[in-house]
Amino acid sequence: METSYPQGKSFRIDEVCFEKGRITSILGRNGCGKTTLLRTMTGFLPYRGSIEIDGKECRDYTGLERAQKVAYLPQIMKAVKMDVESLVEHGRFPWHGSFRRMSVSDKNVIENALEMTHMTSLKARDLTELSGGELRRAYLAMVIAQNTEMILLDEPTTYMDIESQKLFFEIVRTLADRGRGIVMTCHDIAQSFSLSDIIVLMDQGVVRKTGTPDSLEKYRDDLVQLLGAAVKRIDDEKLMYPYVLIR
Amino acid sequence: MRKYFFPVVILISLIMLALLAGNSAVRTKDFLGVLSGGGTDGHKMILFQVRLPRIAAAVFSGAGLSVSGFLLQGSLDNRIASPGILGINNGAGLFVLLSACFFPFQAAMKCLMAFLGALLVTFMAYGLAAKTGMSKTSVVLAGVAVSALCASIIDIMISWRPEIVADKTAFQIGGFAAVSAMMVSFGAPVIAFGLLAAFVTAPSMDILRLGDETAHGLGLNTRRYRGLCVFCSALLAGAAISMGGLIGFVGLIVPNCVRSLWRGNARPAVFFCAVYGALLLLLCDTLSRMVVFPYELPCGLFLSIAGAPFLILTLIRKRKRLGAD
Incomplete structure (x- = not known):
């Protein structure tokens, strides 16, 4: 798959596969193409080559059909004047378009999404009144309510404090356990290694390495070159995450 | 439910009142007579050929202009966008002059040309803005540029054919005195x-508010929806202008008021815009007939007097809000 920016910077992926039921983290330096990859996979950017979603070419889907398969949460989330519940209701848009009304099962999906993200008590709040972490959880509830097999998240943990990040990863793990595929970009290397099933390493618009955290741990030099740091697994109960950063 | 019925009830009462008000002698008794199927031909003529079209024009124009503003503000994410500011008014004005030039005294042609002018200018401004990156400022700047272009062509035409001016002034202030x-x-x-199109597609407007990328992720074709909004708003403004001339500010005042009072979804907001827009314009038109009875003021004058200070207030409030953030 190939895509390019208007500025002429190009981007090329030979093959990469994201699976359901797993948490995949895409790691790489700023500007290595993580966000571009996510955007292209949701059809936001035009591409040459092929992106298959559930066996069908991405560009052959209509917008709503694609949104029934893949949910995407961009890095910038707007705090507009809207209450949390209405926001989460918009997650049902791909299944309705503009015409149908909410059914009982839609209401259930919305309730579950709110509960899962611990936003039920905040559902009447306005988005403008939420903290950064709460706002991100509200948007997460929206993409959960979208009920897709894959969920793409662009830097979901930015602006979150440690507690919120922990809660966030618990939610994402529950989703993966229930069979949804999670693909996310992240800047916290140790956290990603500790909490993901698959790591995808990117550099200058190319996927360098893919594998489980354990299998990638040994490529210390490559990690340092690509990420600026490597990781080491230390099994100590006092550590928050089993992987720690090393030089 | 009260918040939905209340404005509708007021609108209906105002329509009744407007049917009664006027400078030729149709009394309440005559009016009721016509309603119950009787009445003289003269009374019928005044009610159905003069007053009813005028009221209908005010109601539809008000609803149209106000929803047109709502669509522009929502789809361009800019509270100051409105048919007037984007140059739709001047574009329609230019085309009306053209029609006065080449097809004098043809009302149908005037309507059609106003309509075409509105459509053309909207798409010029929108296309220009899309080329320059579609930011909030570029849309308004593109509108101002296109508007200025139209205004200067208007001036050139007036110096070239001064006799068409008479038609133009009445048109530019706006009003429903000449509606047929x-x-x-x-x-x-x-x-x-x-x-109807605005009402049906309103949920997409809510999605669009979350930002382009998020909206795209939810399956909305943002470019197509924006195009639809702009097309509909040009359609609405063009049709309104073809009936009432260049009535300014309805498209700015009403959607902004609705937005600050109603925080919910876009579909009810479209409804409120339509009803309150109709109410405002009908009120202005009725007042314009009654205030200096038996003479008439152009209805557009009332609106501009109320509208300009309102725009200033909106700007000040926006400035304050930005300062507080």
């Missing part, structure tokens, strides 16, 4: 269609 049943039968269905 024919004009309404052309404009009202177009506006009804535009309102």
Whole structure:
């Protein structure tokens, strides 16, 4: 798959596969193409080559059909004047378009999404009144309510404090356990290694390495070159995450 | 439910009142007579050929202009966007002059040209803005540029053919004194269609508010929806202008008021815009007939007097809000 920016910077992926039921983290330096990859996979950017979603070419889907398969949460989330519940209701848009009304099962999906993200008590709040972490959880509830097999998240943990990040990863793990595929970009290397099933390493618009955290741990030099740091697994109960950063 | 019925009830009462008000002698008794099927031909003529078209024109134009502003503000994410500011008014004005130049005294042609002018200018401004990156400022700047271009062509035409000015001044202030049943039968269905389209697609507007990328992730074709909004707003404004001339500020005041009072979804907001827009314009038109009775003021004058200070207030409030963030 190939895509390019208007500025002429190009981007090329030979093959990469994201699976359901797993948490995949895409790691790489700023500007290595993580966000571009996510955007292209949701059809936001035009591409040459092929992106298959559930066996069908991405560009052959209509917008709503694609949104029934893949949910995407961009890095910038707007705090507009809207209450949390209405926001989460918009997650049902791909299944309705503009015409149908909410059914009982839609209401259930919305309730579950709110509960899962611990936003039920905040559902009447306005988005403008939420903290950064709460706002991100509200948007997460929206993409959960979208009920897709894959969920793409662009830097979901930015602006979150440690507690919120922990809660966030618990939610994402529950989703993966229930069979949804999670693909996310992240800047916290140790956290990603500790909490993901698959790591995808990117550099200058190319996927360098893919594998489980354990299998990638040994490529210390490559990690340092690509990420600026490597990781080491230390099994100590006092550590928050089993992987720690090393030089 | 009260918040939905209340404005509708007021609108209906105002329509009744407006049917009664006027400078020729139709008394309440005569009015009721006509309603119950009787009445003289003269009374019928005044009610159905003069007052009813005029009221219908005010109601439809008000609803149309206000929803047009709502669509522009929502789809361009800019509270100051409105048919006037984007140059739609000047574009329609230019085309009306053209029609006065080449097809003098043809009302149907005037309507059609106003309509075409509105459509053309909207798409020019929108295309220009899309080329330059679609930011909030570029849309308004593109509108101002296109508007200035139209205004200068208007001036050139006036110096070249001064006799067409008479038609132009009445048109530019805006009002419903010259509305005929024919004009309404052309404009009202177009506006009804535009309102329906805006109402049906309103949920997409809520999605769009979350930002382009998020909206795209939810499956909304943002470019197509924006295009639809701009097309509908040009349709609505064009049809309204073809009936009432260049009535400014309705498209700015009403959606902004609705937005600050109503925080919910876009579909009810479209409804409120339509009803309150109709109410405001009908009120202004009725007042314009009554205030200096038996003479008449152009209805557009009332609106501009109220509208300009309102725009200033909106700007000040926005500035304050930005300062507080």
